[in-house]
């Protein structure tokens with residue numbers, strides 16, 4: 001067995017009691033879940049989850065060229081991807097799939113209705129190497145357990161994901177009109193949660209640029225989660241397993257990172273244990289740091 005008294009984990013040299021490190025660290029040397037939100041917002045969504053040599057994209061809502069650039073920026077070769085998980089067929093989650101598939105042939109995991117909708121929406125003939133999953137049926141992807149669950153949104157069969165390996169789990173919860181009982185249950189099972197915090201309800205109410213029908217769609221039960229609604233979900237999770245929440249899919253003109261974070265902090269501040277949840281925003285023009293999920 002490898003001597004773990006002195007080892008390097010995440011660039012840090014760790015020296016200590018052999019028995020402790022055998023128990024606490026050996027499993028982690030094989031790989032830990034890391035997540036990087038490369039982009040998030042109505043102009044495109046794409047996140048990278050890493051576990052050892054396994055590299056999974058959650059959504060591909062940017063051009064294939066841009067996704068390749070962003071992966072290269074974080075030191076990941078586009079050819080090394082294990083798979084791409086797709087939440088739903090909207091362009092800001094799936095627009096890069098056709099060209100990406102032609103260039104790299106990465107397996108794409110989606111449920112049947114989402115896959116059909118992506119092919120139906122394609123502007124030209126595309127060949128996407130789909131691997132179909134049934135919503136709710138867990139499957140393994142390179143040692144990562146992938147669980148999907150239904151979310152309410154105006155798409156064919158939209159899902160959220162929980163990705164877990166060992167004792168750690170990360171959740172993806174965009175886009176959804178409201179948090180169902182199932183959504184709240186899944187959110188309780190993760191250490192890090194990427195959650196939609198789309199708009200400020202007051203800014204949406206006073207918006208004069210969008211027609212009433214569009215505003216109605218955004219705020220409907222199949223639209224997008226507001227700052228207040230996301231904060232309510234997080235408040236429920238305070239004191240539980242959740243360590244970190246990444247607020248994502250922020251509207252460009254109906255929200256700002258400051259408003260989204262302030263709303264969540266104020267709400268969490270009123271809940272016991274809320275201070276233990278680290279809060280941050282994902283952006284449409286910048287990526288988050290590479291975060292260890294533990």
Ligand SMILES: [Zn+2]
Pocket residue numbers: 041042045090092093175249
């Ligand atoms: Zn979206």
Ligand SMILES: [Zn+2]
Pocket residue numbers: 088090153155175
């Ligand atoms: Zn959508």
